[in-house]
Structure formats: structure tokens, C-alpha cells
């Protein structure tokens with residue numbers, strides 16, 4: 001509850017300060033939010049906020065997207081990124097990962113493997129969401145490849161994200177599932 005209050009406070013603060021970055025417009029970001037909430041049956045908010053991950057689900061009905069993404073990536077790529085984060089929110093992945101961490105006695109390797117499964121699930125639904133709105137898949141794949149490749153040479157037990165090849169496959173499977 002406290003986390004939620006702090007997050008809400010930050011959002012209100014940013015709105016008051018009229019912080020605005022953007023290459024895709026606020027209207028486009030709102031359009032993506034509306035479309036994702038419609039297909040996921042959710043009521044999730046997005047906020048432009050610095051995160052080293054590019055985008056981040058909080059598990060609190062709020063998703064952060066980094067200013068650099070909004071400035072540099074196109075509509076379709078951001079749609080895919082947010083559809084991935086929406087899946088984390090709707091499927092309750094954030095608390096599940098914390099629970100797994102606790103149940104495994106903070107075993108980093110087990111938690112990483114569990115987290116990788118959740119990432120692939122979110123990628124699958126991102127692919128589906130893109131297809132539902134008849135958007136091209138490639139811009140999101142390009143973004144994913146660019147950002148995930150740095151981790152490919154790390155041992156699977158030591159990274160929180162799956163290999164780029166696995167992720168591309170999961171997104172493509174989701175896309176082709178409709």
C-alpha cells in the first residue's frame with residue numbers, strides 16, 4: 001500500500017510539473033494505453049519515468065517507460081514494449097517472482113530461471129497484442145534484439161532475461177497464434 005501511495009505521489013508530481021519528453025506524442029501514448037487496457041480488460045496507467053530497463057511493470061497497475069524510448073522508438077515498437085509490460089501486470093508476474101524468490105530461499109539461479117519463464121510469457125502476449133491491432137511485428141523485434149543481445153553471452157543462470165533467440169521465438173509464436 002505504501003509503495004502504491006509513493007508511486008501515485010510521483011505520478012501526480014510529474015503531472016503537476018508538466019514533465020514532458022516525447023517523439024511519439026502524449027496522444028499516441030494514450031492511444032496505446034487505451035488499446036492495451038481494452039484487450040487486456042485492464043485499467044493500467046503508463047508514466048514516462050527513467051528506468052534502466054527501458055520499461056518496467058510495478059505490479060501496482062502502473063507501468064514506467066523510459067524517456068529515451070519515447071524519444072527514439074516508433075509507435076509499433078512502443079506498443080510491443082508496453083504490451084509486454086501489460087502482460088506482467090495482468091498476469092501478476094511481479095508478486096509471483098517475489099514469492100518465488102522467497103520460497104527458493106533467495107536462490108538467484110532459481111529466481112532467474114523463473115523470471116525468464118515470465119519474460120517469455122509476456123513476450124508471447126506482446127506478439128498477440130500486436131497482431132490483434134494488425135501492427136507489424138518487426139519494429140518491436142528490432143528493439144528487443146538491440147536491447148537483449150548484451151545479455152546473450154551471460155550464463156542462463158546468471159541473467160534475469162531469456163536469450164534473444166528464445167524471446168524472438170516467443171513473440172513470433174504469440175503473433176502467429178491469432
Ligand SMILES: [Zn+2]
Pocket residue numbers: 084085088119122
Ligand atoms: Zn519483462
